[in-house]
Amino acid sequence: QSVLTQPPSASGTPGQGVTISCSGSSSNIGSNTVNWYQHLPGAAPKLLIYSDNQRPSGVPDRFSGSKSGTSASLAISGLQSEDEADYYCATWDDTLFGGGTKLTVL
């Protein structure tokens, strides 16, 4: 069980928005930046958000990140079927990962 807590599952319908949370403490999220990764089955993980809220080139602006205190969030707007994947938060320079959230697009 990771010290970064994510909900095991989340869901939404196409076009909806969904938010995935990542809860930590003052020693991890509270004092370090957070990165977010998308992991589709059978594929390599993909960087979605780095340094709390920075989006790499090529990542749609439907994906956004935020952080407040000891918690971080990944928001996905305009859900698409291809967004169905596992999502992981990470901190401490990516040496600490959350347990992951399985997103289902209904």
Add this chain to the structure above:
Amino acid sequence: EVQLLESGGGLVQPGGSLRLSCAASGFTFSSYAMSWVRQAPGKGLEWVSAISDSGAGTYYADSVKGRFTVSRDNSKNTLYLQMNSLRAEDSALYYCARRSQYGSAWYTDFWGQGVLVTVSS
């Protein structure tokens, strides 16, 4: 195009050894820190080890410290993970990944497809 291709996985008995390799292409390998991250069956991602761009700095998760050794050969654009005294709980898909820096913070911007390691008698 950045490519990371892992190899060297397989079935090994408990207590045995295995060396993973990761061939990098599409970028200046010697300019980037690298890491290994694993995913056990049905579990989440777990950071295993990291190495600086020159190889002078190496870092390990507590779960593998003293058993695993990370290294790199910048002349061959290749990253390695020597795994000794393997345990059943080391069974996982091992990903090679490139690290990048934004200010003083690090993130992982490219990942390989992974190589499977199974530790079983």
